[in-house]
Amino acid sequence: xxxxxxxxxxxxxxxxxxxxxxxxxxxxxxxxxxxxxxxxxxxxxxxxxxxxxxxxxxxxxxxxxxxxxxxxxxxxxxxxxxxxxxxxxxxxxxxxxxxxxxxxxxxxxxxxxxxxxxxxxxxxxxxxxxxxxxxxxxxxxxxxxxxxxxxxxxxxxxxxxxxxxxxxxxxxxxxxxxxxxxxxxxxxxxxxxxxxxxxxxxxxxxxxxxxxxxxxxxxxxxxxxxxxxxxxxxxxxxxxxxxxxxxxxxxxxxxxxxxxxxxxxxxxxxxxxxxx
Amino acid sequence: xxxxxxxxxxxxxxxxxxxxxxxxxxxxxxxxxxxxxxxxxxxxxxxxxxxxxxxxxxxxxxxxxxxxxxxxxxxxxxxxxxxxxxxxxxxxxxxxxxxxxxxxxxxxxxxxxxxxxxxxxxxxxxxxxxxxxxxxxxxxxxxxxxxxxxxxxxxxxxxxxxxxxxxxxxxxxxxxxxxxxxxxxxxxxxxxxxxxxxxxxxxxxxxxxxxxxxxxxxxxxxxxxxxxxxxxxxxxxxxxxxxxxxxxxxxxxxxxxxxxxxxxxxxxxxxxxxxxxxxxxxxxxxxxxxxxxxxxxxxxxxxxx
Numbered sequence: 406x407x408x409x410x411x412x413x414x415x416x417x418x419x420x421x422x423x424x425x426x427x428x429x430x431x432x433x434x435x436x437x438x439x440x441x442x443x444x445x446x447x448x449x450x451x452x453x454x455x456x457x458x459x460x461x462x463x464x465x466x467x468x469x470x471x472x473x474x475x476x477x478x479x480x481x482x483x484x485x486x487x488x489x490x491x492x493x494x495x496x497x498x499x500x501x502x503x504x505x506x507x508x509x510x511x512x513x514x515x516x517x518x519x520x521x522x523x524x525x526x527x528x529x530x531x532x533x534x535x536x537x538x539x540x541x542x543x544x545x546x547x548x549x550x551x552x553x554x555x556x557x558x559x560x561x562x563x564x565x566x567x568x569x570x571x572x573x574x575x576x577x578x579x580x581x582x583x584x585x586x587x588x589x590x591x592x593x594x595x596x597x598x599x600x601x602x603x604x605x606x607x608x609x610x611x612x613x614x615x616x617x618x619x620x621x622x623x624x625x626x627x628x629x630x631x632x633x634x635x636x637x638x639x640x641x642x643x644x645x646x647x648x649x650x651x652x653x654x655x656x657x658x659x660x661x662x663x664x665x666x667x668x669x670x671x672x673x674x675x676x677x678x679x680x681x
Numbered sequence: 682x683x684x685x686x687x688x689x690x691x692x693x694x695x696x697x698x699x700x701x702x703x704x705x706x707x708x709x710x711x712x713x714x715x716x717x718x719x720x721x722x723x724x725x726x727x728x729x730x731x732x733x734x735x736x737x738x739x740x741x742x743x744x745x746x747x748x749x750x751x752x753x754x755x756x757x758x759x760x761x762x763x764x765x766x767x768x769x770x771x772x773x774x775x776x777x778x779x780x781x782x783x784x785x786x787x788x789x790x791x792x793x794x795x796x797x798x799x800x801x802x803x804x805x806x807x808x809x810x811x812x813x814x815x816x817x818x819x820x821x822x823x824x825x826x827x828x829x830x831x832x833x834x835x836x837x838x839x840x841x842x843x844x845x846x847x848x849x850x851x852x853x854x855x856x857x858x859x860x861x862x863x864x865x866x867x868x869x870x871x872x873x874x875x876x877x878x879x880x881x882x883x884x885x886x887x888x889x890x891x892x893x894x895x896x897x898x899x900x901x902x903x904x905x906x907x908x909x910x911x912x913x914x915x916x917x918x919x920x921x922x923x924x925x926x927x928x929x930x931x932x933x934x935x936x937x938x939x940x941x942x943x944x945x946x947x948x949x950x951x952x953x954x955x956x957x958x959x960x961x962x963x964x965x966x967x968x969x970x971x972x973x974x975x976x977x978x979x980x981x982x983x984x985x986x
Binding site: 432500 | 922
């Protein structure tokens with residue numbers, strides 16, 4: 406019995422180590438190549454970190470287009486996330502706590518919007534944005550991003566509001582709180598983890614978005630990060646070291662946010678799909 | 682609606698002026714207003730506009746003329762569209778099968794007694810935390826015949842003599858893209874399955890152990906039924922995401938070599954890029970039937986809970 410336990414333990418950790426290599430190798434390769442020049446890549450084919458220097462990062466810092474794209478992404482996604490959290494709280498609160506005619510229908514519409522693939526709507530959105538003069542603008546992309554962030558945020562927050570005891574709001578109201586006071590002082594503090602999780606999940610969703618950005622913000626000054634990195638390649642020539650350095654700069658802060666807020670992200674995903 | 686509910690709702694509405702104009706209803710609509718405005722302007726309107734466009738001969742700058750279902754007829758006789766539709770089915774099926782197997786396997790692994798389970802769970806989350814556009818650029822690099830890690834590994838160990846152009850070779854391209862997509866997507870499944878496994882009551886396992894059930898029987902008869910609802914939801918949410926995965930293809934192969942990896946969103950994008958707006962709209966809308974089936978299944982599932 407003891408022996409099989411030890412064997413099983415070894416097997417478990419061996420498997421986990423394999424998983425860790427599978428998962429972490431691409432990150433390792435991204436970072437080691439970001440430190441190498443294009444000529445080093447072609448002259449020395451190795452998986453080890455060799456010829457490391459910071460030239461590609463220096464190039465990134467000096468690249469005004471890239472810095473501009475980074476700023477654009479932060480402005481667009483930050484603003485859209487703030488709006489999303491506000492709007493989603495209001496809607497999720499109404500759908501779970503309040504009773505009104507047509508509530509179930511509105512809830513269903515939100516789920517349908519949540520389930521609609523973004524690739525379905527990029528053509529009309531690109532045409533509409535061009536028609537109303539909002540393509541190649543930060544405001545335009547913020548509005549477009551709300552179309553998928555708001556249903557996602559509302560869907561996730563519905564799960565969080567549902568997990569609260571239903572008598573809570575009533576009790577606060579009996580104690581003399583108005584509806585808004587009850588929401589602000591009693592319910593919101595309790596769904597705070599949900600707000601953090603919605604903020605992280607929708608922010609990263611917007612930050613990672615490529616298709617809308619590609620068709621709506623075409624001009625170099627209005628590009629977001631994914632498009633800027635895609636545009637480093639000319640035809641089939643990819644400057645690998647530089648692309649990986651720019652990618653690391655783009656990815657590592659977001660990944661850090663993810664891990665700091667890991668508890669909230671996991672809770673959000675689970676509330677959305679397990680309890681939802 | 683049963684007769685009883687109709688009567689009781691009529692009763693209430695005459696007594697308390699409930700319904701649309703009651704104070705609490707107005708407050709509810711007020712709270713819904715921002716989200717519904719977003720959905721009207723950036724969801725319902727574009728969708729309607731797209732259905733209309735798909736019925737016109739819209740290209741860049743011309744006055745769109747109504748042509749009925751001609752775009753759809755043209756589409757279904759366009760070999761590239763047929764290829765894209767077929768590729769989409771292959772791509773989504775294999776990606777989902779891979780994510781399921783890997784996700785469930787790793788969830789079971791993480792569900793065992795482990796030192797530092799939190800750490801291992803964090804490791805598994807890495808691909809999910811990595812932005813997709815970065816992940817697929819890295820995989821494009823890994824598959825590269827000149828400087829890619831996979832080819833360096835294969836040639837150095839002598840498994841192959843010459844490097845393989847994984848993304849440029851018709852026999853490898855689809856499988857390579859599928860593999861990269863699985864890498865990026867399986868953590869969501871693993872984390873959801875882990876949570877579901879942890880929610881299965883422990884007493885069930887203890888009772889089964891007393892009855893002498895072995896590990897496989899416990900898994901088959903307790904774990905699997907216990908996590909079935911989660912499997913269904915995760916499967917549906919992830920399928921929608923995978924149908925949608927434009928970036929996975931565009932950043933790695935851009936649909937090539939010679940359409941071997943073109944899926945529907947890429948086909949529609951290429952159509953828009955050449956200003957075949959009407960036909961592209963029709964192509965994008967051809968994804969609707971799949972999405973609708975999934976949405977109906979999910980709505981029913983949520984209603985039952």
